[in-house]
Amino acid sequence: MQAEQILTNARIVTSEWEFVGTLVLRDGLITQVQEGISSLPQAHNLGGDYLLPGLVELHTDNLEKYMSPRPGVDWPPISAVLTHDAQIASAGITTVFDALAIGDVNPRGKRMQQLPAMLEAIAEATAAGHLRADHRLHLRCELCHPDTLAVFRDLVDHPQVALVSVMDHSPGQRQFAKEDKYREYYIGKYHLSEAEMDTFVREQQANSIEFSDRYRRAIVEDCHARGLSVASHDDATLAHVQESAGFGMAIAEFPTTLEAAKASHELGLMVLMGAPNIVRGGSHSGNIAAAELARHGVLDILSSDYYPASLLQAALLLAGQDNGYDLPRAIASVSRVPAKAAGLDDRGEIRVGLRADLVQAQVHAGQAVIQQVWRQAKRVF
Structure with missing residues (x-):
């Protein structure tokens, strides 16, 4: 008591x-x-x-930066989780869905190798009562990776898994409909040569054709059987949104166009956009600005994505713009609405x-x- x-x-x-x-x-x-x-x-x-x-964060990969604070540096997982958790709490986030990536689009990345260690460290710190925020797991399923479905099925019954998203980051579609932006992003982020980039593009496109549609259907079916909320990711067209709605998805993460955001909203998917998009004034990928969606009244949820402190800052900025979002509505986009979308009725x-x-x-x-x-x-x- x-x-x-x-x-x-x-x-x-x-x-x-x-x-x-x-x-x-x-x-x-x-x-x-x-x-x-x-x-x-x-x-x-x-x-x-x-x-x-308390803020409710549905999609953050913030833990990864503490697992690998520098190239070639692997940090002890429990220490990384505790540091990540402290930053999350200091940003006002009391419920966080740690987004763990299944399937790595970085040809030099360690996401798949780090996944078991991150999962175990979050579970251990939770069981020991060491965490300030309430941590849930969000499985981010990269559909164009050959091992995604098998790894997803190994992890989906973990007791902390509460949200699943399906995505395809292959070039020429969705977030990277503009292939020049895809090349710019991955060459800059992963320091690939032009030849390495050419090979990477071909492999990603081939994997997308082979695995993406089949894996999306299988993962969504497994989630519905378990009562898990599912999110689409980077929908760009009306056809994408209709597919997501047909699969019974609850959340539309980061739609890349106004058409996709409007359609998602109309078909009952909660539209989630990045808080950094609001703070920075636009998308780093050249896609639709979150503030533009707010002006059309189709922005439901903000997520800090890669920068926890952006969440409350973005809500305050949203409330100060000419868009119909007063402070209660803006704060709801980082508390009540994400809680509801994730099936949490006791908070927000x-x-x-x-x-x-x-x-x-x-x-x-x-x-x-x-x-x-x-x-x-x-x-x-």
Whole structure:
């Protein structure tokens, strides 16, 4: 049993409005939400700071940078997980879906070799109670890799797996419909020669033809049989979206065109875009800007992707643009809506009966400065 906590003089943001008020927390839950400031001596005065629901992150590969902090350097997995977790919590993220890649599109990459170690380290740290955030697993399935289906089936029944996405990063389609952008990205990121790049392109295209459609169908069927949410990835055309909707997918990750985003929204898929896209003002791949989707009212979820601190920052920027997203709606895109899309009904907003996952933040010149973070009423930052 946790002692009752009272947080007062906070600018509370619920799913519908914002007001100066007070929260009462007990046994890890929100038990009262009140307007006005409490005069009780045991109340913690938050000085007028924002009090937000804990952020819910559905797609981040942030752990990978701590597993391999430099080329040729392999970091101890438990240490990498704890460092990643500390950064996640400090960004206000209280529920995180660690995106573990099955199938590596980097010809020199270590994702497949690191996968078992990352999985084991997350599970071990979770079981030991060492993690600040609630960690779930998101299996990112690269369909044009020959081993993807077999590895997916080895991992899908892990108890922390809660989300699966299917993707095809072969050149000439989806994220890389423009092959020049594909070449620019991979040559720059992986330091390939032109000859190596030519070979890589041919191999990826051949693998896509051989495996992609068959693996997509098999993986989606396995997920539905287990009640797992499934996300599409980089849909670019109406045909892509219709296929995703036909497979019963819940989330459309990073649609690359306005046409695909609008169609996804209309067919009931939650549209997820990168928070860095909002912060930077556009896509690094030359695709549709997330802010443009917001102006059309078809942006549902933001994900920090590769930069955890971008999540709250992007929500604040979104609320300040001319797009119909007020602060409650913008904050919902990083809390309530992703929680709902992942099937988590016990968190994601400030409401009586839900988990007391909370973030206290100040805003200076548009920049979020996080002061405290609570997970189930326990302070974790």
